[in-house]
């Protein structure tokens with residue numbers, strides 16, 4: 001559909017949820033994949049599904065917050081795939097916590113994965129993209145990166161930072177032919193993070209996400225594929241004049 005067959009992409013957090021959906025969407029386009037995740041068996045499943053679509057896959061168990069491990073895995077995967085045209089910074093963690101409850105350890109952990117992970121993986125692929133004079137990066141932020149959600153202090157802080165990084169990277173890298181955009185998902189069902197958020201909401205006596213569908217202008221909650229479709233477009237040459245943008249995939253729940 002987007003004429004990106006034969007290109008190569010590194011996707012973080014590709015084992016489960018939205019990351020897996022992005023991997024399979026790009027595999028269906030014929031994009032060769034480097035897949036990073038902490039969760040070995042989930043990563044293996046995504047890799048198997050992508051390979052059955054006929055693309056090359058390099059799967060690595062990597063913690064994105066570990067810069068040295070990211071560098072090693074990126075170098076290995078880059079050798080297998082011949083460098084990277086695309087990077088999708090998707091891996092993140094999310095735990096419900098207010099500023100009152102959050103301690104330094106919790107705050108540091110969320111920032112190390114959600115913010116430092118974006119930094120580490122971007123730094124690892126950039127030398128190759130700069131040398132090639134082209135590339136496209138999509139960072140997965142959240143609507144919680146545009147408006148604060150109650151009791152998600154560290155997560156919201158990290159996702160606001162991802163939008164800031166997206167804009168700052170875009171203005172530095174445009175002249176080098178590298179575009180950087182973000183996707184801000186709304187309430188996306190059928191992912192482990194969403195299941196955990198639902199369980200936490202239940203434990204606190206809060207309404208389930210299904211109740212929220214009524215407040216979504218499109219009258220449905222999101223699916224991982226809704227985010228993956230947006231990522232595929234932003235990576236492709238069809239989005240060639242888009243950079244520094246943070247696109248909401250929220251069914252109209254958030255419009256700014």
Ligand SMILES: NC(=O)c1ccc[n+]([C@@H]2O[C@H](COP(=O)([O-])OP(=O)(O)OC[C@H]3O[C@@H](n4cnc5c(N)ncnc54)[C@H](O)[C@@H]3O)[C@@H](O)[C@H]2O)c1
Nearest residue numbers: 013015016017018037038063064091092142188191192193
């Ligand atoms: N699901 C939603 O409603 C929603 C809404 C807004 C934004 N998002 C964002 O979308 C992205 C994907 O969310 P999801 O719901 O699919 O999450 P998920 O928890 O279902 O999947 C995240 C994946 O990242 C991996 N991961 C976690 N920490 C890692 C680390 N340190 N290194 C490498 N891999 C790691 C996990 O193993 C998992 O496979 C995240 O950036 C999240 O913040 C999700």
